[in-house]
Amino acid sequence: MFTGIIEAVGRIRSVTPQSEGGDAGVRLDVDAGALPMDNVRIGDSIAINGACMTVVEKTAQGFKVDVSRESLNRTSGLDRPGEVNLEKALALGDSLGGHLVSGHVDGIGTVVRFAPVAESHELVVEAPHELGKFLAYKGSVAVNGVSLTVNSVEDVPTGCRFSINLIPHTVEVTALKHLAAGTKVNLEIDLIARYVERMMTAGLMFSGK
Numbered sequence: 001m002f003t004g005i006i007e008a009v010g011r012i013r014s015v016t017p018q019s020e021g022g023d024a025g026v027r028l029d030v031d032a033g034a035l036p037m038d039n040v041r042i043g044d045s046i047a048i049n050g051a052c053m054t055v056v057e058k059t060a061q062g063f064k065v066d067v068s069r070e071s072l073n074r075t076s077g078l079d080r081p082g083e084v085n086l087e088k089a090l091a092l093g094d095s096l097g098g099h100l101v102s103g104h105v106d107g108i109g110t111v112v113r114f115a116p117v118a119e120s121h122e123l124v125v126e127a128p129h130e131l132g133k134f135l136a137y138k139g140s141v142a143v144n145g146v147s148l149t150v151n152s153v154e155d156v157p158t159g160c161r162f163s164i165n166l167i168p169h170t171v172e173v174t175a176l177k178h179l180a181a182g183t184k185v186n187l188e189i190d191l192i193a194r195y196v197e198r199m200m201t202a203g204l205m206f207s208g209k
Contacts, residue, residue, distance in 0.1 A: 001090045002047050004098030004140075004147025006174045008035035010048075010062060010086045015079060018066065025068040028053075028078065032062035035086045045089040045103065049077045049175070050145030050186040052089075052103025075105050076184035077144070083175040085145045098147025099140040100191045107131050109143070111183040112161060121166040123148075123179065127187055132160030133197065134189035142188040146174050 010033040018025045030048065040046070040063065044055045053065040072079050089103075090096070109131075113124040125143065127135065135141060135153050141162070142148070148170075152163045171177045179185070 002052070002087050002101040002103050002145070003090055003094070003096050004087070004101045004142045004145060006085045006087055006146055008033040008086045009083050009173070009175050010035060011083050012048075012078070012081045013062075014081065023069050025066060026072065026079065027056075028065050028067060029059065030062045030065065030084070030086075032086065035062075035088070037062065040088065047085075047087045047089075047101070047103045047145050049075070049084045050101070050103065050142050050188055051075045051078060051105050074108075075186050076108050077186065083178060085175050087145060099142075101142050101145070101147060101188060102191060103145075104188065105186045106134075106189050107187050109185050109187045111179050111181055111185060113181060114179040114183075117165070119168055121171055123164045123166055123176070124161060125164070125185060125187070126156070126159045126161045129159050131187060131189055134193040135160055135162050136193070139193065140190045142186075144174075144176060144185050145188075146170065146176060 011031040012028050013031050014029040016027045018027060042055055045052050055063045056066055057064040067078055107128045109125040109127045112126050115122055132155055135150055137153060139150050141150055148164045150162050151165055154161045
């Protein structure tokens, strides 16, 4: 479990195929940047751009993780070198500064707009249709692992567009600063919204509604 409060911006240094063939996963060598690694053990979870991964090796500058082909197919930004948002798993007693984030990516969105507005930045993302029902005004969403508040929601023919206001601090301390129109981003819907939707729809198939 995570909070969506990014602890450091790291960098994927290398992506190495685990085997030959189109179904092969990869091993990522990640420079942890300023992420404290002294208490990280083999088997611990670290979210990379919002995707929960297991540490399989520690290095002098960071750590390595294995990413399956299934995970690569359902995420963005884990298949190439570049800067990434990092967060270690939440421990009991830690401050919950963002919202409850599971580290399981629900879908890939597309940045429609990322531009300065006064001292802040406006981020507009188009999410897949199936995630639209989980997005609500002033609700929470994780974009590349960052806990953010939804400012507006609009259903469009090609999906569901939502806007977010990013304060200067968020832009400065996360890899969101590199976003641009057309960039793919990892999205995780609010955990509570997921369970509410399940409770509201459970049993409808048997009631005939």
